Amino acid sequence: MTDFDYDLFVIGGGSGGVRAARVAASEAGAKVALAEEDRYGGTCVIRGCVPKKLMVFASEYAGMPDEAQAYGWDMQRGGFDWPAFKTKLNAELDRLEQVYRRLLSESGVETFDARATVSGQHEVTLSDGQTKSAKHILVATGGHPVRPDLPNAHLGIVSDDIFHLENLPKSVLIVGGGYIACEFAGILNGLGVKVTQYYRGAQILRGFDDEARGLVAEQMRERGIDLKVGTNILEMAPAKEHDSTSEGGAMGGTAQDRADLAQMHESAATKGPVWVKSTSGTEGVFDVVLFATGRDPNSKDMGLEAQGVKLGRRGQIEVDAYSQTAVPSIYAIGDVTDRVNLTPVAIREGMAFVETVFKGNPTAVDHDLIPSAIFTQPEMGTVGLGEEAAREQEPVEIYCTSFRPMRTAFAEKPDRVLMKLIVSIKTRKVLGCHIVAPNAGEMIQLAGVAIKMGATKEDFDRTVAVHPTMSEEIVTMRSPMRTA
Template structure:
């Protein structure tokens, strides 16, 4: 008989926590419980990737009628109805949440639909005061968007609030230059909202390849986003039904909505971590070793609450590695190297490996670049441009980075990512026959370096 109520207690019902709970119970025959204070599915399913991607899909239809007419179709313009879309979106999220709950139930995981925190190294205290013991505790509580320290900041929204809007605004100001800010700028612009975006930095999408993010910024402006870099918000106040904003560039304007996309923080507050001596970083992230273990041996943490690589598939991989380590006797460290990533801006971006700037700081490189108008959009009379880019080591010939700015870039980078992860060389790419006519064929047809450094 075990001295504990459970072999594993998971705090947090997002993708990482649910996967770890299911696999530990189903494959390792562990007795598992999970606590979730909000909705199962976490940020990705309920407040992030899934609803955002559905909004991206919805926003891209605004160009399709014009494109279809250019291809000979006789179509009339229509209007977008936010309430109709939101109703279907809510139903889809409820369906997905139900899938997560049924998967847990089917694996024999006991669910507690309430907040939980740590009482000691082996005890979890639920919101109703009940205490449960476990041999191992896994924290997978994710992260949450933050508002800036600014007077009247409560007048603005954060990303979580978007999916609950009753009506689509006529105008919106988006504060921030990261992927969330830029994705929603494209979404609202595509849905017919007048979009202004302020970012205090010199260029949006800091940390990504300079050439790629430069093209995205250029295309966003071409599509109608009023993007201002080097600009921040000074003041905001209520003005009738709108919000008056004064900016550092000297402008003052009233917007229907203001969206803060200025960062996220780990959900680690008021969880009893300090009392147990579990170390946290400056942003509240739980510090763990290569096996996701905290300084308290019985407590582990995965996903956004550790602020390592904040991506849903990474949290799932970390959860699987945790189960391998703790319940299957196979110490496994999650692999955070060469992770393909998509940014669902408009145009979309797919990326893996080093940017040109990071690579040239590391070693001598060759850079192969092709930028052109894609056939489908060019025929329709649009001026959209795409970018295909490879960063190659001069010494080893390995492809160190691949960056794609194009429609469906996320789909392309998933497949290109396999080659880069395997250590493919530029000559391996060259030996691959092109699929013609496609945009992606440029990845294997670029023979002469654009530049060396």
């Protein structure tokens, strides 16, 4: 018998929270409840990985007719129908949300479509007024995009708003240089939008291998994106205040649609063109300004600090290796902890939580050597250390090749790819692998297995190449390009 309503109460219906709830209920026999104030599936399914990747697929068709003609096909490029695509996209997201709901129900998890706050070390209060007790509370509320501290920043939109645009703009300014900014630059460019991108730093994709991110930037420009580094917004205002007209025009939709969208997303997606002055002194008018300048954890006004949970400077919940907070009964996983903000990591953290708390098998989360992909165009896949980080740690050899792949070389396109290995001189282990190429995400997953197992450069060398492929270069690079 227990003195609590539940063994576990999960706050947040994203991938991490749902997995933890399901496994605790179905495999550990726990009595579990979960509360979600928005849509089940969280950032990844509803407003992140899934819709974004489907948009990547859509955008990549733009270049196919030209390439097909080089291979003898008589194909003509047509127009892109955003409303038709959006309708099908929303239907797919609705389907996936129902899958999440069904999985919870079939696992015996009780769900509440309500906001939950922590009102005690073993208590949560729902927005409908109910109070529930639980032996353990798991916070898995994710994160949200933020706008910069800039006058008139409300005129811009954030990544969540992209999926709700009634019509595609003709021109967009993307502010930011991280993976979200660069992915949407490629997507919108492929869909026919005139894309300008500002990044205040010297090079986009800070934190990734310099050589790899340099090639991505080069290829983005080659594909028509007006990428300006060392540049930021100095001023912005409604274009009408500057007697300007937009090249792209304002968004469509009824007045009620526009009011609803603004209320839902606090965005300027329907407010008309925006005038922008940059730090370099140039001025321009854009149909939409998209801020992709960072994300913060969803921990505000949840009552956590009042119960003794410690929060970091940006609101991230501080946890130990077992995802436990300073309050023994309260745990947190996923983006709200700001450790490694990837959906598969949140799922792993949820599984480790169940092992630790409900299966008597204390399991620390392994955040080392996590492969990841950036769905820029071309894609970047990465696992382990970049060259710059590796050489600060120990002496390394760099194996690298960049070339025009067979498929696009035949079509006389300028696309280049890159394959790169970082190797420890002392242990011969491959410390990092970086790929810039079409489908790099598919390739890095398999390379990640070998590197996680501790493969050496000689292990790679002993592996027979699959020919003719781009990926064969990973096992055919025999001589280091340089040591560092």
